[in-house]
Amino acid sequence: MNLFNIIKNEQKYWLVDQVKRDSVVKGEYKDQLEQLLPEWKQENVDYLSLVIDESFHNWLVSKGFHQVSTTVEYKRKLSALPEINNEIRWHSLSEGWIGDADYGNLYDRCSSGSANKSSQAKDQFLLSLESELGVEWRNHCFYFTKNEALIGICIPHIEMGTENEGRLFYFGVVPEWRKKGIGTEIHKIALRLLHQLEATYYIGSTDISNVHMAQIFKQNGCVLHDRKGQYRIAQTP
Incomplete structure (x- = not known):
């Protein structure tokens, strides 16, 4: 199951956006990111930008991420x-x-x-x-x-x-x-x-x-x- 939408811009950046699904637990999102990060590093892309629920904050910081901002979504x-x-x-x-x-x-x-x-x-x-x-x-x-x-x-x-x-x-x-x-x-x-x-x-x-x-x-x-x-x-x- 695809839990993230990913836009890749050659060696410049990856834009990764969480797809929220009610049936998915936090561990599954972490597992997919754990698989994604080595690929990003290996391809030597400048940076990866991630939009995700802030409940992952402490775990992301431990992985080397820093928070840029908070976004709000309207529907x-x-x-x-x-x-x-x-x-x-x-x-x-x-x-x-x-x-x-x-x-x-x-x-x-x-x-x-x-x-x-x-x-x-x-x-x-x-x-x-x-x-x-x-x-x-x-x-x-x-x-x-x-x-x-x-x-x-x-x-x-x-x-x-x-x-x-x-x-x-x-x-x-x-x-x-x-x-x-x-x-x-x-x-x-x-x-x-x-x-x-x-x-x-x-x-x-x-x-x-x-x-x-x-x-x-x-x-x-x-x-x-x-x-x-x-x-x-x-x-x-």
Whole structure:
């Protein structure tokens, strides 16, 4: 039984996310991680990032992990979705109106000053899109405009190992459009885009300190679902 979703980015990093199952005891999760760690070390990948229930904290520290942050997850069924703001327009990167480099620059603007602690450098972000979303990654990359101004981006997809769990690989608003209700409006559109991908429910996560993003979740009908720790271990020199 697969108890973790794993995204591998060549020699740079592994992203490992716990799949919580009611029938599985803690020892089984530990056993799978015990098998995974030697493989990660042997392949000499820079670091491994792990998202898992914080009840594993002491055991993980004993294995060389350190806690980076705590994330909270919110959940919503993708039915009876809220009305969207008709003044906001959106396009996918695959439409060709802007290029990959422009999208990377827009991501840079959205991540600047953000409370999201998991933001990547622009070049790493662009490289990770194909490896984590597949060859059609541009179909998932959306950007938003209002009065012809670029205001934000979102990247909806179906979670690995599921058929109908909607996630946002990234969601952000440019600094000059923050605190104007734009994040809530873009998030409403993102929920509709997930529904178009045939997701039946949505899981959104953010750092526990990102009160503004948590408020967006609540305003759009999401309820607190789970809390996990984000841990990291790096190769020793």
